[in-house]
Amino acid sequence: MIEATGLTKRYGSKVAVDHMTFTVAPGKVTGFLGPNGAGKSTTMRMIVGLDRPTSGSVTVNGRRYAEHSAPLHEVGTLLDAKAVHTGRSAYNHLLAQAATHGIGRKRVQEVIEMTGLDAVARKRVGGFSLGMGQRLGIASALLGDPQTLILDEPVNGLDPEGVLWVRNLVQYLARQGRTVFLSSHLMSEMAVTADHIIVVGRGRLIADAPVAEIVARAAGTTVRVRSPQAGALEELVRGPEITVTSAEPGLIEITGSTAPAIGEAAAGAGIVLHELTPLHGSLEDAYMQLTADSVEYHSSDVGQPAAPATAPSLTTPGAPASATEGAVR
Amino acid sequence: MTTLSPTADPSTSRNRPRAGAPDRLGVTFPRVVASEWIKFRTVRAAAWTLPITALLMVGMAFLQAWGISQIGAEDFGPVSGASVVTSGWFFAQLAVSVLAILTITGEYSTGMVRSTFAATPRRLPTLWAKALVLVVTVAVTSLVAIALAWVAVQPFASDLGLSLDLGESETLRILLGTPLYLSTIAVFAFAIGTLLRHSAGALAVVLGLLLVIEQVLSVLPLRFFEVISPFLPSTAGTRLIMDDATLEMMDAARDTVSLSPWGGYGVLALWTVVLLAAAAVLVRRRDA
Numbered sequence: 360m361i362e363a364t365g366l367t368k369r370y371g372s373k374v375a376v377d378h379m380t381f382t383v384a385p386g387k388v389t390g391f392l393g394p395n396g397a398g399k400s401t402t403m404r405m406i407v408g409l410d411r412p413t414s415g416s417v418t419v420n421g422r423r424y425a426e427h428s429a430p431l432h433e434v435g436t437l438l439d440a441k442a443v444h445t446g447r448s449a450y451n452h453l454l455a456q457a458a459t460h461g462i463g464r465k466r467v468q469e470v471i472e473m474t475g476l477d478a479v480a481r482k483r484v485g486g487f488s489l490g491m492g493q494r495l496g497i498a499s500a501l502l503g504d505p506q507t508l509i510l511d512e513p514v515n516g517l518d519p520e521g522v523l524w525v526r527n528l529v530q531y532l533a534r535q536g537r538t539v540f541l542s543s544h545l546m547s548e549m550a551v552t553a554d555h556i557i558v559v560g561r562g563r564l565i566a567d568a569p570v571a572e573i574v575a576r577a578a579g580t581t582v583r584v585r586s587p588q589a590g591a592l593e594e595l596v597r598g599p600e601i602t603v604t605s606a607e608p609g610l611i612e613i614t615g616s617t618a619p620a621i622g623e624a625a626a627g628a629g630i631v632l633h634e635l636t637p638l639h640g641s642l643e644d645a646y647m648q649l650t651a652d653s654v655e656y657h658s659s660d661v662g663q664p665a666a667p668a669t670a671p672s673l674t675t676p677g678a679p680a681s682a683t684e685g686a687v688r
Numbered sequence: 689m690t691t692l693s694p695t696a697d698p699s700t701s702r703n704r705p706r707a708g709a710p711d712r713l714g715v716t717f718p719r720v721v722a723s724e725w726i727k728f729r730t731v732r733a734a735a736w737t738l739p740i741t742a743l744l745m746v747g748m749a750f751l752q753a754w755g756i757s758q759i760g761a762e763d764f765g766p767v768s769g770a771s772v773v774t775s776g777w778f779f780a781q782l783a784v785s786v787l788a789i790l791t792i793t794g795e796y797s798t799g800m801v802r803s804t805f806a807a808t809p810r811r812l813p814t815l816w817a818k819a820l821v822l823v824v825t826v827a828v829t830s831l832v833a834i835a836l837a838w839v840a841v842q843p844f845a846s847d848l849g850l851s852l853d854l855g856e857s858e859t860l861r862i863l864l865g866t867p868l869y870l871s872t873i874a875v876f877a878f879a880i881g882t883l884l885r886h887s888a889g890a891l892a893v894v895l896g897l898l899l900v901i902e903q904v905l906s907v908l909p910l911r912f913f914e915v916i917s918p919f920l921p922s923t924a925g926t927r928l929i930m931d932d933a934t935l936e937m938m939d940a941a942r943d944t945v946s947l948s949p950w951g952g953y954g955v956l957a958l959w960t961v962v963l964l965a966a967a968a969v970l971v972r973r974r975d976a
Contacts, residue, residue, distance in 0.1 A: 408809040409802055410975040425809035429714025444731060444794060452728035452803075458723035459807040499803065571699040657755050 360385055360506065361406060364417035368562075375401045377562035378415065383540045385506070388533045390543035390553030390570075396481030398440070398562040399542040403511050406540075407436050419507055428534055431460045437510040438551050440492035445485030449476055452484060456501055470498040473493070475524075489516030495645050497525070508532060510541040514548055526552045546646040560650040573649075581614045582621055585634035591629050596621055627675050703745030717813050723816040728825065737787035738825060739782045741870075742833035748776030749837035753844040768931040769850040770862035773837040777866055777929055780833070781873045781898060781922070784826050788874040789881035789890045791818055796885040804888065805976045813880065815971055819964070822878055823871040825845055830867040858932055861949060865928040868954065871900075872960055879963035882971060898922050918952075919943045 361383035367675060368376040376398040383389045404410040406417050408424040411488045416423070419434050443452050452468045471480045474494040479487065484495065493516055498509055510529070514522045529552060533539045543549050549570070556573050558566040566573060568604050586592050589611050593603050601615040613621060618637045625632050713719075726735050752775040756764050795801040825830045841850060854858050881890040902920045905913045917923055927935060928949045939946040947955060 402803075404975070407806050409805055411973070427714070427809075430809055431807055432714065434808050438802055438806070439799055442799040442806075444727070444798045444800040446731040446733075446794070446798075447727070447800075448730065452725060454724040455723045455730070456803060456807050458726055461713060461716070461719050512740050 360421070361417065361419050361509075363402070363406070363415070363417040365438055366402065366405060366417050367414045368398070368405060368410060369413040371392055374562050376405070376412075378565050379417075379556050379559070379562070381558075383392060383538055384555070385538040386536050388529050388531060388541065388552055388570065389537045390549040390556040391540060391559070392544070392546065392549055392646060393542075393559035393565075394544060395530070396448050396561075397559045399559060399648075400511055400630060402559075403438060403509055403540075403542060405422035406458055407434060407438070408510060409438070422562075425521075429460055431456070431462070431503030431505065433503075433505055434507045434509060435503060435551055436508075437493070437500045438514055439511065440489060440496045443456045443484045443492070446483055448481050448483055448488070449491075450480040454496065459504055462502055464503060473501065474498040475485060482604040483682060486654070490518060492540040494521070495519055497528075499537065502642035505537075507538040510539070512543055513578055514545065522548065555567055557672045558646065558649050560618055565649050573646075581612050581638040582616060582618045583610070583612050583634065584625075584632060585610050586619060586625070586630060587606060591628070592621075592632075595624055595628055595630070609633075658673055658674075697784035714804045715808055715810075715813070717817070720808055720813045721817040721820060722819050723807070725812065728818075728821050731794065733787055733789075733790040733794065734825070735914075737783050737790075740838075740944075741783040741787075744779040744783060745774070745776030745830065746837045746840050748779060749773045749839045753841040753848060753850070755843045757847050766781075766933065767850060768858075768862070768933070769841075769847050769852045769935070770859040772841055772848075772850060772867040773834050773852070774862055774929055775925070776833070776837070777869065780830065780870055783895045784822075784870050784874045785898065786891065787826075787879035788822050788878040789887060789894060790879060791884060792823060792881040793887040793890055797887055801976050811971050812968055815964075815968055819875050819878055822874045826871045826874045829865040830969070834863060834866060844958065847938075862929050862931060865949070865953070868957070869925050869929050871957055872925060873922065874958045875964060876956070878968045881959060882967035883963065893939060898928045901945045902942055913945050914942065918947055919955055921956050921959040924952040927952030 361378055363381050365509060366376055367374070379398075379402060388400070391402070393399050401410060405412050405541070406419060406424065407430075418680045419423075419427070424430055424434060443449075445458075447455075448466065450471065453470065454464065457463070457467050474497050476491070476494055476498060479491055487495065493513060497510070497513060500510065507530070510525075513525050513529075517525060517526055529539045531542060541552070553570055555569050557564065558568070558573070584592060587609060589605065589609050593605075593611055596613055596616055597603065598615075603611055603613050606609045618635050620637050622632065625635075710796045749772055752772050755933055756767055756772075804814055805811055838852060844850065852863070854863070877890070877894045880894055881887075884893065897920075902917070902923050905917045905920065906923055908917075910913075924947055927947055930938070930949070933948075935949070
């Protein structure tokens with residue numbers, strides 16, 4: 360259980376984390392999602408006492424992290440795959456970390472096997488790939504067999520097999536009743552890994568809800584239709600609540616209606632359809648909408664000015680879908 | 689790379705007691721020292737600098753004895769056996785300073801410090817443990833080096849009339865004072881490394897002080913520098929390891945404060961304590 364209250368971190372005049380209040384509950388995987396520079400890593404560092412909050416507080420299992428007599432048994436942390444001396448072997452790194460808590464060599468060997476580091480454990484960490492570094496960081500987090508895990512971008516740099524492994528591992532740990540808090544900017548990964556998501560942008564908490572709810576808040580369902588008579592169909596379905604966009608001749612996307620309604624209307628009018636695909640709002644869409652006005656580093660589309668960030672905030676989920684076209688799809 | 693089966697149980701089969709259970713002492717100072725000792729001996733810095741320190745001390749003692757024997761002991765005047773076997777102190781202090789600085793700045797430059805302070809979030813035990821490991825290893829290394837140096841100068845011992853009378857207070861002061869001086873310089877350099885967190889910066893400050901600043905200030909014919917020079921860390925501290933004849937000669941040449949051997953060491957110790965205290969305050973306060 361992680362509880363942050365009014366957590367704030369200021370660097371000079373720049374506010375990295377702005378009055379964040381949230382709770383990460385045990386028994387599920389909680390995703391911490393946000394664009395680069397949103398304050399995810401800073402928040403995580405404050406949880407384990409590496410950064411001192413400017414104001415506010417955060418506790419783990421009821422106490423400030425530094426107040427635990429055996430912090431590695433309480434919280435396992437992967438903050439940065441590079442938080443290792445490059446001149447030391449993985450085995451010796453883990454051994455030194457373990458020694459602070461009187462954890463034995465047997466457990467060190469266990470986490471090495473668990474994370475698949477056997478072959479490289481005696482090699483100096485300086486030569487590790489990013490993926491191996493991540494595995495070492497996860498091994499280090501698991502050393503104390505902690506009740507709470509905080510993993511900052513754990514799948515960063517992992518191969519597909521490694522990504523799958525992390526996903527299974529964190530879900531397994533959560534099912535054991537542990538608290539798992541992992542950050543990512545990969546929305547697709549979060550969608551399949553997390554049960555609950557906390558979205559942040561520019562240091563502020565934007566959303567804190569179950570994954571399904573976040574997705575449901577995405578723009579209304581869009582249906583993609585391919586038809587040689589696309590123009591006729593467009594005339595047919597047009598209405599006040601319905602928006603039609605066309606990406607190429609014969610292909611339209613209809614927002615505000617449903618696939619059955621469109622299919623029936625087309626059949627009634629004798630219009631031939633080659634494709635009728637409901638495009639569900641994905642977590643990615645929801646995320647883009649939520650963070651559109653809080654992205655720290657905007658990239659503009661080549662050849663045209665950046666789309667104005669007019670995505671609806673969470674308080675107005677019913678905003679017209681047309682307004683979000685820049686963000687959705 | 690091998691895979692972890694997703695069903696592998698990270699908690700293992702043992703019946704896991706929850707944190708706070710009696711068998712989980714958690715972080716204790718001896719454990720932090722054990723951890724720092726593992727860290728110390730598993731990077732190359734220590735593996736190289738300590739043998740180099742010993743080699744420098746043995747080599748310098750041999751060269752010193754050989755050099756005097758070439759000049760002829762009669763022309764050189766009285767030779768202190770203790771001074772000859774500890775004559776490598778100057779280069780040894782540079783080696784141990786480098787080692788001391790790297791034990792802390794190496795953590796900052798690699799990011800290791802975040803792992804370290806995640807395991808010991810109170811932080812200060814780590815600082816004390818690192819200093820303790822340094823003091824002990826430097827002291828042991830220099831004691832061994834002095835013993836080896838005594839063996840190395842034996843070919844010249846009878847010619848030069850070298851002797852080590854451990855019952856003599858001056859001899860004992862120099863023989864035990866050299867490990868003490870080198871250990872203290874190590875902690876001094878470690879404190880500066882902790883304050884600056886940067887290898888190059890800390891090396892520049894410490895080596896600049898030992899190699900250049902103190903040397904230059906001690907000979908500048910300006911009253912201000914003449915007055916403060918005796919209180920500089922190394923200038924003061926090395927009085928502990930000079931033989932009486934050298935001390936007398938130095939004091940006769942200058943018209944300033946003459947610190948006693950232990951008084952001089954006390955000044956170095958004070959520098960070290962103050963810098964270490966400042967480092968401790970900053971380590972607690974700064975973001976890692």
